[in-house]
Amino acid sequence: MDMKRDYYEDIQLFQSGVVLAWTVALLLVLFTIPLYTPNYYVYLLNIIMVHVILAVGLNILVGSTGQISLGHAGFFAIGAYGTVLLMTLLQIPFVFAILIAAFIAAFFGFILGLPALRLEGPYLAIVSMGFGLTIMHIIGGVDAFGGRMGIKAPPLDLGIKQLGISWILKTDFQKYYLILIMTIIMVVGARNILKTRVGRSFVAIKDSDIAAEVIGVNLTIYKTLAFAVSAFYAGIAGGLFGFVLGFFDPFTFNMILSIIFLVMVVVGGLGTILGGILGATLITYLQYDLLKNIAEIPYFGALMVAVSKQWFTMVGLENISSMAIGLIMIGIIIFEPLGMFGVWIRMKKYWMTWPF
Amino acid sequence: MDHFRVENLSISFGGLKAVNNISFGVEKNSIFSIIGPNGSGKTTIYNMISGIYKPDSGRILCDGEELVGLSPDRIARKGVARTFQNIELFSNATVMDNLLLGRHIHMKTGVFSGAFLWGRGSRAAREEIRNREIVEKIIDFLDLQSVRNNYVASLPYGKRKLVELGRALALEPKILLLDEPSAGMNTEEKEDLNIWIKDIQADYRVTILLIEHDMNMIMGISDRILAMNQGEKIIEGTAKEVQSHPEVIRAYLGEEHGC
Missing domain, CATH: 3.40.50.300 (P-loop containing nucleotide triphosphate hydrolases)
Incomplete structure (x- = not known):
């Protein structure tokens, strides 16, 4: 099984027939899910996939390059606002608007990457946090951007109005397929980046920046590039997110969101593509579904609400959600530093060596 | 001179x-x-x-x-290539990736050409294959075949020294x-x-x-x-x-x- 016949097999997408078969099966499931799930879950899946794009991008920065960012909600906002404003103010078709917005986000990523050349760890965390907050407040202060009242996304038209082609996606069901295809492209792209020269240079910077320099990796270029790539992913995710929500205001992109993004990456597994996907899926599901409906679980739900009202504030459920996510994060760091990816690896090993 | x-x-x-x-x-x-x-x-x-x-x-x-x-x-x-007294390797990468990093200056793949690695005919794939062949010769030369795909963090000291030497050699x-x-x-x-x-x-x-x-x-x-x-x-x-x-x-x- 491990016999390799040529070097391409080291980098090809499907390392074996088994992987290919499972991938096809997974794709079949993904493409048919909306046919037999209620609309609310299709909406939830849309949000999950948007977060997957962002988490995979953030993981390139945090997991692979070893730089921290607490400002990714800022890039997410630039993507969302950029796409919508380019469409409404300049009449640019969606396909180009989201790309331009993502490149704008990437440019801001490059800017944020500059202080990262001198700063590390907690200092960089604070700078990036300041960046995220600044973006949020700038957007909130400009009336043309909708100010604090928020902004409404135009109809999601995949065609080009100027040429008379129009293909409007109205329902979550239709948007699901657009987002799914975007997610697949972005995830495969990230995997390919990490398998080739640029991704290797990112890992080199994380492990030993002195050795990276000495073999010819330019730190200035590659550190800022890691920020730009990561911000590009956040921009694409933001552009899609705007249309999933339909309406959003600056406080959608608050600092807590940046922290949640970081939690996704850590819980999923740092430095791996699968980690980003698993983390985003789990945390988004917890936040948007399980923990929102916790009060409806018999007995336990009522107990949690009572505890929360007694000891914390009136907005009980929000507290439970934050606490649960915090506990998961602590648990992962203590018991499974590789995150859910580590669990996956152990399951795979168990399966391959079964029954021994 | x-x-x-x-x-x-x-x-x-x-x-x-x-x-x-x-x-x-x-x-x-x-x-x-x-x-x-x-x-x-x-x-x-x-x-x-x-x-x-x-x-x-x-x-x-x-x-x-x-x-x-x-x-x-x-x-x-x-x-100019060098090794370090206290070994400076990329321990979260495999031996292969460490040596390929030595090829960094001889390769050109950027973010976009890297992301569009669709199939063996793509530019990024051809470059990867060519450089993997060169690295394979170094692996052969330094007798590292048995640890080719191992993470550097798991190698004994002597082998790490060789990987570092190999990485410097890969730079030509x-x-x-x-x-x-x-x-x-x-x-x-x-x-x-x-x-x-x-x-x-x-x-x-x-x-x-x-x-x-x-x-x-x-x-x-x-x-x-x-x-x-x-x-x-x-x-x-x-x-x-x-x-x-x-x-x-x-x-x-x-x-x-x-x-």
């Missing part, structure tokens, strides 16, 4: 003159060793050559090109700086290393600078030797000249006090 020249190189840290007015020249495709007790400034010279430290004064010339003032990655592009350097390559190796491994260094000199047509404490190895392998003590040059010459120089003996064995 020498292939590689260091002229009047000096650096001091605070009041300490770590390297003081050192000059030497190295001929193409020769082995040049630097010896001296601990703290005599050998590794500091390497750090100045590879651009990690900026010398206070002096020149470093490779084929007549000035290296002082260039950043480490630019110096790597001029064809004109000048290879080896910093105590035999440290931590047993006698057998040292003998292998001896042969490898000679092979590298012959097969890769590379000029080798060597810092080493193993005198048997140094004396047998070097074309010329520079002996240093406390940042100063004692003597530069052939093995015989250096061995018999009284200052060298004093630096290594200490002075005889009549008592």
Whole structure:
């Protein structure tokens, strides 16, 4: 099984027939899910996939390059606002608007990457946090951007109005397929980046920046590039997110969101593509579904609400959600530093060596 | 004109003159060793050559090109590769990836061409395949096949030293700086290393600078030797000249006090 016949097999997408078969099966499931799930879950899946794009991008920065960012909600906002404003103010078709917005986000990523050349760890965390907050407040202060009242996304038209082609996606069901295809492209792209020269240079910077320099990796270029790539992913995710929500205001992109993004990456597994996907899926599901409906679980739900009202504030459920996510994060760091990816690896090993 | 020249190189840290007015020249495709007790400034010279430290004064010339003032990655592009005394590998990457990183300056794939690696005909894939072939030859040469896909963090010390040597070789350097390559190796491994260094000199047509404490190895392998003590040059010459120089003996064995 491990016999390799040529070097391409080291980098090809499907390392074996088994992987290919499972991938096809997974794709079949993904493409048919909306046919037999209620609309609310299709909406939830849309949000999950948007977060997957962002988490995979953030993981390139945090997991692979070893730089921290607490400002990714800022890039997410630039993507969302950029796409919508380019469409409404300049009449640019969606396909180009989201790309331009993502490149704008990437440019801001490059800017944020500059202080990262001198700063590390907690200092960089604070700078990036300041960046995220600044973006949020700038957007909130400009009336043309909708100010604090928020902004409404135009109809999601995949065609080009100027040429008379129009293909409007109205329902979550239709948007699901657009987002799914975007997610697949972005995830495969990230995997390919990490398998080739640029991704290797990112890992080199994380492990030993002195050795990276000495073999010819330019730190200035590659550190800022890691920020730009990561911000590009956040921009694409933001552009899609705007249309999933339909309406959003600056406080959608608050600092807590940046922290949640970081939690996704850590819980999923740092430095791996699968980690980003698993983390985003789990945390988004917890936040948007399980923990929102916790009060409806018999007995336990009522107990949690009572505890929360007694000891914390009136907005009980929000507290439970934050606490649960915090506990998961602590648990992962203590018991499974590789995150859910580590669990996956152990399951795979168990399966391959079964029954021994 | 020498292939590689260091002229009047000096650096001091605070009041300490770590390297003081050192000059030497190295001929193409020769082995040049630097010896001296601990703290005599050998590794500091390497750090100045590879651009990690900026010398206070002096020149470093490779084929007549000035290296002082260039950043480490630019110096790597001029064809200077090195290993480290305390091994600086990328421990979260496999041996293969470490060696491929050595190919960094010879590759071109960027973010976009890398992301669009669709199938074996794509530009990124063709470049990967070509460079993996070159790296495979180095893996063969250094006998690393058994650990090819292992993470560096899981390797024993001796193997890591070899991976680091391989990574420097993958750069196809004109000048290879080896910093105590035999440290931590047993006698057998040292003998292998001896042969490898000679092979590298012959097969890769590379000029080798060597810092080493193993005198048997140094004396047998070097074309010329520079002996240093406390940042100063004692003597530069052939093995015989250096061995018999009284200052060298004093630096290594200490002075005889009549008592």
